[in-house]
Each structure stands twice: as C-alpha cells, then as structure tokens.
Amino acid sequence: MPTATATYARTVRNESGGPGLLLAHGSGGSVEGNFGAILDGLAATHTVVGVDYPGTGGTPRAAAPLVLDELADELVAAADAEGLDTFAVLGYSLGGNVAVRIAARYPERVTALVLTASFPYADNQLALIAGVWSELAGRGENDLLARTLLPLALSKTVLEGLSPEQLAAVVRDTAASLPPGGGDHAALVAGADLSADLARIGVPTLVVATTEDRLVPLPLQQELAAAVPGARYAELPTGHLPFAERPEEWLGLVREFLVNA
Known part of the structure; x- marks a missing residue:
C-alpha cells in the first residue's frame, strides 16, 4: 500500500x-x-x-x-x-x-x-559514497556535499573542461539545488x-x-x-x-x- x-x-x-x-x-x-x-x-x-x-x-x-x-x-x-x-x-x-x-x-x-x-x-565503493552523502546531507553541509559529488557525477572530460569560474558556479548551483531528502535517498542506495x-x-x-x-x-x-x-x-x-x-x-x-x- x-x-x-x-x-x-x-x-x-x-x-x-x-x-x-x-x-x-x-x-x-x-x-x-x-x-x-x-x-x-x-x-x-x-x-x-x-x-x-x-x-x-x-x-x-x-x-x-x-x-x-x-x-x-x-x-x-x-x-x-x-x-x-x-x-x-x-x-x-x-x-x-x-x-x-x-x-x-x-x-x-x-x-x-x-x-x-x-x-x-x-x-563497497558505492556504499561508502552513499554513506558520506547521507551524513553530509544530514548535517546540512551542502557545499561540501556538492564538492564531493561533482567529481563523481560528471565525466572527466566535462569536469576538466570547466574553467575555474565555471567550476565555482557549478559547485554553487549544485549546492543550492540539493533537495532536503537527498540524504534519505542515499541511505536507500547504501543498503541496496x-x-x-x-x-x-x-x-x-x-x-x-x-x-x-x-x-x-x-x-x-x-x-x-x-x-x-x-x-x-x-x-x-x-x-x-x-x-x-x-x-x-x-x-x-x-x-x-x-x-x-
């Protein structure tokens, strides 16, 4: 139900x-x-x-x-x-x-x-990442969470193609867009x-x-x-x-x- x-x-x-x-x-x-x-x-x-x-x-x-x-x-x-x-x-x-x-x-x-x-x-790798994601989200450390996730989520080609100014903007925008329930979702990943x-x-x-x-x-x-x-x-x-x-x-x-x- x-x-x-x-x-x-x-x-x-x-x-x-x-x-x-x-x-x-x-x-x-x-x-x-x-x-x-x-x-x-x-x-x-x-x-x-x-x-x-x-x-x-x-x-x-x-x-x-x-x-x-x-x-x-x-x-x-x-x-x-x-x-x-x-x-x-x-x-x-x-x-x-x-x-x-x-x-x-x-x-x-x-x-x-x-x-x-x-x-x-x-x-083990995915479980560790999901655990860190869940913990940082729970603490409200969105900037640190964004800096942790972006090198994992973006391909190396895209990540390294960003200028320092673009990278700072992507980190800032990602941190601002992280939803309040993201850590709850990550907890499901860790035990999947x-x-x-x-x-x-x-x-x-x-x-x-x-x-x-x-x-x-x-x-x-x-x-x-x-x-x-x-x-x-x-x-x-x-x-x-x-x-x-x-x-x-x-x-x-x-x-x-x-x-x-």
Missing part, C-alpha cells in the same frame, strides 16, 4: 495517448531534474507518469526512513490514478532499483524495463541489493550503461545487465548524468527500445 508519510507530487504527460511509461528518478533528483531534458520526447509516444520521492521536487520530506517497496508502490498508485493497467518503467540510478522492484511486485503489469546508470547492489529480483525479471529489458561514470562504475552496471535474463545492453560515453551530457542520445536509445520491445 502507498505510504502515508508524504503526499507524492506527480508529473503526468498524456497528450500522445500512447502506452504507459513510468519514470523512476535517482537519488537527490526529481522527475523534472532527471528526465526534464527528454520528457517531451518520451511524451511524444507514451503516456508518461512519474512521482517525486519524499524530500525532493514537490513532495515533502517523509518523517520515517524511506522503504524501496513504498517508492515502487507509490509510482504504481500514480499509474492507477491515471488509468494505466500496464506500463513500461524507465529507471535512472536509484530509480533502476525502484523499476526492478515494481517488476518484482507487479509482474503482470510491467511490459518492459529500461535501467540507466543503475546497479544490482551497492558494492536487488540480486534476487533481477533473476526473476521476465520482460524485455534494456540496460544503458554510462561508461565514464565514477559514481556507479561501469563493471557494476555490466553486472546488472548480466543478471537480467535476456537483457539488451547499450553504452553511452557519459558520466553519471546522461540527461546533462548526452540527452538526445539517451532519448534515442530509450525510444528505439520501447518501440520495438
């Missing part, structure tokens, strides 16, 4: 009248933040529904620790409210875990999965393990790996693809933020797969 700890803000784009597509965003993101750059393209062919997790976008922060099943159930509840009986799910980063859990809990309703920059479990769910996925699945990612390393993303029976695999030469570095290429991979799934 949906959680009673917060009223989840919903994004809906149904002008195309196409099949359902649920959007599961990443830790510290939002529907607009993670999918805004490709939302028009997705909505051209699908009825798109997403929710902001507690503490980000238009959703207030939850009073209790977040639970992956509740995030999954809230996204499905939004689909119910929009009259979608079946749907594909596009998950980015932590949203890939949400998407997999939806497929595990509602297998008769999911038609396809697209998992981008995601992971089957938190390895979807290994049991992945082996049971029975729908067409595309894993889009971000090859220059230093937050979720490429080998971990490849391990995710190998764990899903029959999964297709594609690569984007980008850091952890494909919507910022290569949105059109990301959109193209997603749309081509969904049309043919």
Whole structure:
C-alpha cells in the first residue's frame, strides 16, 4: 500500500495517448531534474507518469526512513490514478532499483524495463559514497556535499573542461539545488541489493550503461545487465548524468527500445 508519510507530487504527460511509461528518478533528483531534458520526447509516444520521492521536487520530506517497496508502490498508485493497467518503467540510478522492484511486485503489469546508470547492489565503493552523502546531507553541509559529488557525477572530460569560474558556479548551483531528502535517498542506495529480483525479471529489458561514470562504475552496471535474463545492453560515453551530457542520445536509445520491445 502507498505510504502515508508524504503526499507524492506527480508529473503526468498524456497528450500522445500512447502506452504507459513510468519514470523512476535517482537519488537527490526529481522527475523534472532527471528526465526534464527528454520528457517531451518520451511524451511524444507514451503516456508518461512519474512521482517525486519524499524530500525532493514537490513532495515533502517523509518523517520515517524511506522503504524501496513504498517508492515502487507509490509510482504504481500514480499509474492507477491515471488509468494505466500496464506500463513500461524507465529507471535512472536509484530509480533502476525502484523499476526492478515494481517488476518484482507487479509482474503482470510491467511490459518492459529500461535501467540507466543503475546497479544490482551497492558494492563497497558505492556504499561508502552513499554513506558520506547521507551524513553530509544530514548535517546540512551542502557545499561540501556538492564538492564531493561533482567529481563523481560528471565525466572527466566535462569536469576538466570547466574553467575555474565555471567550476565555482557549478559547485554553487549544485549546492543550492540539493533537495532536503537527498540524504534519505542515499541511505536507500547504501543498503541496496536487488540480486534476487533481477533473476526473476521476465520482460524485455534494456540496460544503458554510462561508461565514464565514477559514481556507479561501469563493471557494476555490466553486472546488472548480466543478471537480467535476456537483457539488451547499450553504452553511452557519459558520466553519471546522461540527461546533462548526452540527452538526445539517451532519448534515442530509450525510444528505439520501447518501440520495438
């Protein structure tokens, strides 16, 4: 059942009248933040529904620790409210875990999965990073958190291409945009393990790996693809933020797969 700890803000784009597509965003993101750059393209062919997790976008922060099943159930509840009986799910980063859990809990309703920059479990590196993220967010040290995350989220090419003035501006803007619930999301990353769910996925699945990612390393993303029976695999030469570095290429991979799934 949906959680009673917060009223989840919903994004809906149904002008195309196409099949359902649920959007599961990443830790510290939002529907607009993670999918805004490709939302028009997705909505051209699908009825798109997403929710902001507690503490980000238009959703207030939850009073209790977040639970992956509740995030999954809230996204499905939004689909119910929009009259979608079946749907594909596009998950980015932590949203890939949400998407997999939806497929595990509602297998008769999911038609396809697209998992981008995601992971089957938190390895030691990712768990340590997520733990630092959660702790710094809890202390309100947004400037230090931004300086910690940016070298991991941006590809080296993009990061080193910034002038000192541009880098200072990016740090400042990132710190100002960090949502109050980002640390709560990161706590879910630290304890993630979807290994049991992945082996049971029975729908067409595309894993889009971000090859220059230093937050979720490429080998971990490849391990995710190998764990899903029959999964297709594609690569984007980008850091952890494909919507910022290569949105059109990301959109193209997603749309081509969904049309043919």
